[in-house]
Amino acid sequence: MVLLDYTDTFFREESVENLERYFFLLLDEYFSSTPPNVIALGVSGGPDSLALTYLYLRWTQVCATHVQLVPLIVDHGIRKKSSEEALQVRQWLRHWGLSPHILQCKGVGTNQAQWRQARYRALLLACHAQKISWLTLAHHQDDVLETVWMRQQASSEWRGKAGISSHRIQWNIHILRPLLAWPKYTMYRILQHLQHPWVEDPSNQAQHFFRCKARSVIKSQSLQERQALWKNILALSAQRHTESVRWYRQTHVVPFAGGYAFLWTSPCFMLPMSQGARILSQWVLSIMPRATPLKQAPLRETWKTILFWKEKKATPCIIFTLGGCVGIHTPHALYCFREWGRIIPHSPPETTLPWMWDHRFLFPTSITCRVSASGVGTKNLYQSLIPPSKDIPKYVLRWAQAAMPDCPEGTLYYPSVPCPIFSLPLGYKLDLTFSSRQEKK
DSSP, X not given: OOOOOOHHHXXXXXXXXXXXXXXXXXXXXXXXXXXXXXXXXXXXSSHHHHHHHHXXXXXXXXXXXXXXXXXXXXXXXXXXXXXXXXXXXXXXXXXXXXXXXXXXOOSOOSSHHHHHHHHHHHHHHHHHHTTOOEEEOOOOHHHHHHXXXXXXXXXXXXXXXXXXXXXXXXXXXXXXXXXXXXXXXXHHHHHHHHTXXXXXXXXXXXXXXXXXXXXXXXXXXXXHHHHHHHHHHHHHHHHHHHHHHHHXXXXXXXXXXXXXXXXXXXXXXXXXXXXXXXXXXXXXXXXXXXXXXXXXXXXXXXXXXXXXXXXXXXXXXXXXXXXXXXXXXXXXXXXXXEOGGGOOOOOOOSOSSXXXXXXXXXXXXXXXXXXXXXXXXXXXXXXXXXXXXXXXXXXXHHHHXXXXXXXXXXXXXXXXXSSOOOOOOTTBOTTOOBOOHHHHO
C-alpha cells in the first residue's frame, strides 16, 4: 500500500478557502450527487462541531442549496453553566442563519462514557422525532488516535485498532463523520480565520478521565510517531472494511414484519464462531437497539444454539431470546422478532410535533400511554407487511403480529442492514491512496 504523508502539511498549510473546497468535493463524492434533503448536526459549541457546522453551511450555500441543516445542541446539565452555554451556542448559530434545537439531557451519570451515551440517545431520538435520517458528528483524526491508543492499552483485537468508521447506521439513522482524517488543529484554524469564539469543555482537561490521559499521550507524540500510528490505523481500516463487505455479502436476509427472516441457505451460517457472534449482535441491535453492547459469552452460546438447530427439521419453535429479541426456528429459515413486552414509548425531546418512539416505530400522535401488543385475532395495522404465504407457519405469523404495536397512524422504520460495513475515513479509497490534491484544487 502507498500511504502519502499529507496529514500535517496539507491541513496546516492550505488556506481555509481550499479546505472548504476540499470538503465540498468530499461530500459531493460521498453522496454521489444525491445528498439528503435534511441533515442534522450534533453541535456542542466546541471548536470541532462549530468548524463542522461552518463547513456544512458553506457547502449548502455553494453546492447543495436544497439541503436543510438542523443543528442539535445537547444541554447535558453536567456543568453549572451548561444551559447558559447552550443558549450562547444557539445564538451563534442563529447569527449564521440556522435554526438550532436545544435538547435537554440531564441526570446522565458521572463519567464520560455515560455522558456520551446520553448525548447519542438524545441526538438519535431528536432525529426520529423530526424524521431526519442523517446525523453528522465532528469526530476528527485526534479522536481516532486517542481511541486507538485507549484500545491498545485494553489489549483490543485488531478490529478495535482500526479506528472509527466514518459511516454507520444506528437506530436506522445514518451517522456520518466526514472529518476523521482532519487533525484537530484544523478546526482551530477555521474558527480563528472566522474570528469566531467557541466553548472549551473543562472536563477535557480532567486527568482522572482515561480519555484525557490518551489525549495527553497523543499530544506529546512527535510527527513521525503520529504518522506511524495513523498509517497503521489506515491499514487496519482497509482490512476491516474488506472483511465487513465480505460479511455483508454473505448475510442473506429478508425483512419480515419489522423483523428478519434469515434463510438457512445463507453462507453466514458457515462463518467462524467469533464472526457469527458479531453478526448475531448486529441482528439483535437492528431489531432492538440498546445503549450498551451485548456480551460475547451469551452471543457465542446463542450462535451455537442457532447452528445446532440449523440442521433440525423440527416444527416451528422458539430457540432463543436475547437482548429483547426472540428467535424462531422453522425448517427453511430463522425468524427474529422483538419480544412482546418491549414496546415502550420514551419521553420526546422539545418539538412542536406530538410523537412517540418505541425503538423502531415513529407515531405522529399524542398518545402517551404504553403501547399494547396486538393479540391473536386483533385487527393489526401492519398486516400488509406480513406477506401471505402457505410456506410461513401460523406460529410465526402470530409472533409477527404480536411483535407489532396496536396503534393507528404509525410509520414503520425498518431496522438497518443486519451486517455493518466499516467505512474508511473520507478522502481515502480502498488502496488508501489520498485523492489527488492537484485535481481537487
